[in-house]
Amino acid sequence: MASFLRLFAAVSLMLMLVFSSGTVAEARICESKSHRFRGICVRKANCAAVCQTEGFHGGRCRGFRRPCYCTKHC
Numbered sequence: 001m002a003s004f005l006r007l008f009a010a011v012s013l014m015l016m017l018v019f020s021s022g023t024v025a026e027a028r029i030c031e032s033k034s035h036r037f038r039g040i041c042v043r044k045a046n047c048a049a050v051c052q053t054e055g056f057h058g059g060r061c062r063g064f065r066r067p068c069y070c071t072k073h074c
Contacts, residue, residue, distance in 0.1 A: 028074040034059060037068035 037050045041061035051059030051070035059070045 029071050030074040031062075031069045031071050032056070034068040034070050041066045041068040 034047065034051055034054065036054060037047060037059075041047050044060050047059035047061055047068035047070075049059075050068060051057075054070055056070035056072045058072075059068050061067075062069045
């Protein structure tokens with residue numbers, strides 16, 4: 001009976017360690033209005049392509065007037 005309690009305690013401790021260490025921090029994303037994109041931003045792919053030429057990772061259309069905002073990890 002004592003060996004069963006030890007085994008149960010060890011398994012319980014291992015499960016707690018496995019499930020408690022699953023926290024992952026999300027990377028922040030910085031945005032900057034594109035300097036080269038002209039006109040109304042309709043397609044995200046067009047915005048992202050222009051932003052990549054500016055050295056960013058991607059881009060997206062945002063806001064009421066739909067300007068192109070370039071994105072990168074901070």
